[in-house]
Amino acid sequence: MTARPDDMDDLARLSARIGADPLLIQAAGGNTSVKDGQVMWIKASGTLLAEAETRDIFVACDLPAMRDSLQKGEDRADRPMEFALAQDGLRPSIETSLHAVFPQRVVLHAHCIHTLVHAVQADPVAAIGTKLGGFDWGIVPYAKPGADLAMLVRDEVEKGRDVIILGNHGVIVAADTVAAADDLLHRVSAALRMDAVPLQAATLGDLPAGWMVGPASLSHVAGDPALLSMATGGSLYPDHVIFCGVGALACDMPPEGDSPPFVLIPGKGAAMRADATSGAWALARCLGDVLTRVPEGAALNYLTLAQNGALLDWDAEKYRQALNG
Ligand SMILES: [Zn+2]
Numbered sequence: 343m344t345a346r347p348d349d350m351d352d353l354a355r356l357s358a359r360i361g362a363d364p365l366l367i368q369a370a371g372g373n374t375s376v377k378d379g380q381v382m383w384i385k386a387s388g389t390l391l392a393e394a395e396t397r398d399i400f401v402a403c404d405l406p407a408m409r410d411s412l413q414k415g416e417d418r419a420d421r422p423m424e425f426a427l428a429q430d431g432l433r434p435s436i437e438t439s440l441h442a443v444f445p446q447r448v449v450l451h452a453h454c455i456h457t458l459v460h461a462v463q464a465d466p467v468a469a470i471g472t473k474l475g476g477f478d479w480g481i482v483p484y485a486k487p488g489a490d491l492a493m494l495v496r497d498e499v500e501k502g503r504d505v506i507i508l509g510n511h512g513v514i515v516a517a518d519t520v521a522a523a524d525d526l527l528h529r530v531s532a533a534l535r536m537d538a539v540p541l542q543a544a545t546l547g548d549l550p551a552g553w554m555v556g557p558a559s560l561s562h563v564a565g566d567p568a569l570l571s572m573a574t575g576g577s578l579y580p581d582h583v584i585f586c587g588v589g590a591l592a593c594d595m596p597p598e599g600d601s602p603p604f605v606l607i608p609g610k611g612a613a614m615r616a617d618a619t620s621g622a623w624a625l626a627r628c629l630g631d632v633l634t635r636v637p638e639g640a641a642l643n644y645l646t647l648a649q650n651g652a653l654l655d656w657d658a659e660k661y662r663q664a665l666n667g
Pocket of ligand 1: 371372381451452453487510512
């Protein structure tokens with residue numbers, strides 16, 4: 343049994359706090375880690391940061407072995423379970439390699455709504471403008487979470503950057519203490535803060551059996567033609583694809599039989615399947631929370647067909663979804 347670092351409890355407390363904030367983390371998304379010499383403790387795949395204080399969500403990984411594997415470009419760099427120090431059932435996060443490339447001890451990765459509002463735009467650098475002027479920040483284009491993304495992030499880390507915006511994905515911050523990482527994430531999120539437009543209530547009336555009114559922000563999107571067309575343009579970030587499927591479907595009536603977890607009823611609101619998972623609810627709300635903050639007329643960048651496909655056909659993600667079933 344690997345001994346835990348002294349600040350593990352502090353990290354658990356911080357993880358639970360950010361995990362409970364839907365503007366930072368949705369469902370099983372995001373992850374946190376702390377390095378202790380040769381060992382990196384990281385959130386296990388499929389677990390919830392929000393549960394960090396009530397269950398053991400961290401697994402110990404062999405940090406030098408993971409870094410070495412990434413450096414060599416080995417396939418196994420994308421199989422983080424091979425670097426777990428205990429084979430006790432929990433697998434290290436799919437995004438373990440993203441954390442390993444930072445020299446700092448504490449790394450926080452969040453799917454921050456305020457960050458996403460910028461990171462889903464066609465020109466995220468222009469959208470961010472001077473807002474992050476006080477930070478050592480960098481940005482990487484979208485890549486599938488895992489080793490490919492980690493190598494892009496590593497190039498930024500080598501320039502001394504400790505705030506990395508991930509295109510169509512989120513943000514990573516790194517610091518040597520839990521308190522400093524907490525502060526950094528908080529300040530980045532505040533610097534990128536975008537307020538949502540005032541929400542219009544859904545007017546869905548009676549829904550067919552098996553359907554219920556969806557999240558308020560997503561209902562607003564369905565009621566606003568410009569936002570509705572943004573929503574139906576495609577997928578904006580990976581967890582949407584994982585939990586809600588590709589893009590969003592607009593239709594005048596919820597379909598019978600097979601359908602995605604939510605549909606957008608133009609002019610009326612978002613309808614959610616009554617059997618939708620908590621993950622699907624969280625990501626449905628996320629889409630509404632992002633789009634109700636996007637500046638009017640902004641051009642968005644959608645995941646390509648191949649990028650959507652790569653997310654759906656991914657063993658590691660199937661495992662994460664099964665845990666969240
Ligand atoms: Zn992520």
